[in-house]
Amino acid sequence: MVNEEVLLESRTLRESVAEHTGALDKVKALTVLPDGMHVTTRMVADYFEVGLEAVKSLVKDHRDELESNGYRLLTGQELRSFKDLSGISPRTRSVAVFSRRTVLNVAMLLRDSIVARQVRAYLLDAERNARPRPVENLFHIDLDALDERITRISTQTAGRLIGQTIVPMLNHLIHASGEQRRELTAIREDLERVKRTLQERELTGAATAAATAMDTMGRREFEDHVAGLCRRDGCTVTSTGSGSGLVTDLVGHTADGRRLVVRCEHSAPHRAVESAAMWEFAGMAKLEHEAEVALFVTTSTFAPAALGLAARHGITAVHRALLEAWSTGTALQVLR
Numbered sequence: 001m002v003n004e005e006v007l008l009e010s011r012t013l014r015e016s017v018a019e020h021t022g023a024l025d026k027v028k029a030l031t032v033l034p035d036g037m038h039v040t041t042r043m044v045a046d047y048f049e050v051g052l053e054a055v056k057s058l059v060k061d062h063r064d065e066l067e068s069n070g071y072r073l074l075t076g077q078e079l080r081s082f083k084d085l086s087g088i089s090p091r092t093r094s095v096a097v098f099s100r101r102t103v104l105n106v107a108m109l110l111r112d113s114i115v116a117r118q119v120r121a122y123l124l125d126a127e128r129n130a131r132p133r134p135v136e137n138l139f140h141i142d143l144d145a146l147d148e149r150i151t152r153i154s155t156q157t158a159g160r161l162i163g164q165t166i167v168p169m170l171n172h173l174i175h176a177s178g179e180q181r182r183e184l185t186a187i188r189e190d191l192e193r194v195k196r197t198l199q200e201r202e203l204t205g206a207a208t209a210a211a212t213a214m215d216t217m218g219r220r221e222f223e224d225h226v227a228g229l230c231r232r233d234g235c236t237v238t239s240t241g242s243g244s245g246l247v248t249d250l251v252g253h254t255a256d257g258r259r260l261v262v263r264c265e266h267s268a269p270h271r272a273v274e275s276a277a278m279w280e281f282a283g284m285a286k287l288e289h290e291a292e293v294a295l296f297v298t299t300s301t302f303a304p305a306a307l308g309l310a311a312r313h314g315i316t317a318v319h320r321a322l323l324e325a326w327s328t329g330t331a332l333q334v335l336r
Helices: 004-009 011-016 022-027 041-048 052-061 063-068 076-086 100-107 114-130 144-150 155-176 181-215 219-232 275-288 304-312 320-327
Strands: 038-040 072-074 095-099 236-239 247-253 259-265 293-298 315-318
Touching: 004 011, 004 114, 022 100, 022 114, 038 041, 038 100, 041 052, 041 095, 041 100, 041 114, 052 063, 063 100, 072 076, 076 095, 095 100, 100 114, 114 304, 219 236, 219 247, 219 259, 219 320, 259 275, 275 293, 275 304, 275 315, 293 320, 304 315, 315 320
Parallel strands: 259 293, 293 315
Antiparallel strands: 038 095, 072 095, 236 247, 247 259
16 A cells, blocks of 8 residues: 655656646645746745745755656746736746646655645545456455465565566566456556555564664664664764753764754653744754754654644654654655
């Protein structure tokens, strides 16, 4: 089953649902320019209820993908013609415009926006509902019936067998066959679902083990764990030696040279990070260290007000679930 994290990380999956722009209106009304087709950067930020810098930063990181979906920076004669149609101030020297398709693209990339999450949830629900049912009169794999057999073999071995042997064989048969192409395609889709189930179980087990290990860590051990994840993804970090209680900080640079500040907070899973802690970190990261990348990493969750502050100030809020994924090999998008 496709989940939100896969949608955030996979450009191929985002492209497969890029036409479903109606998802935007299912969540809230999208205000457009008088031309009825385009949206400015400010209007995108207002729609997703985030700060302007959060959208600009996302455009900087994913410009190629966004341009393929309609993002454009208008200047010169093209801008002059567009001003007449859209009522933009005559003094404007350049303007970035987003099509509805580009706005949907932003929704599939913007992590710390409640509105973006709602759009992604709608897209994933629609994708699951639209998934074709397997052919019933030929061959159908019952995933529940496979549970007992699956537990007897290595998930890695089973996934490799399906991916490297069975699926390629079916691909060949599909191209060679005419009358049974639909049936063979259905079989292949069933096998792909089995493979995904195996992979999800393996990842879930690893994430559970990682979460259990983190819960038993002390403050310094947790800081070392987060520092290790940063270094694994190409960053250089050192401890500031400051902090109190359950909180410590790391400073350094990302692999591409951006200034990085990380807040590490080890607390009980049920205790959400409140807005006061986010305010304190935002001031320290942005004003004192002039951070270009700021991570607030916690073993718990974030209160809605804290998430709103993080989005407005360009801070990546790494909650417990995202931390588990990071710990089991998924790189944070902001560090790439």
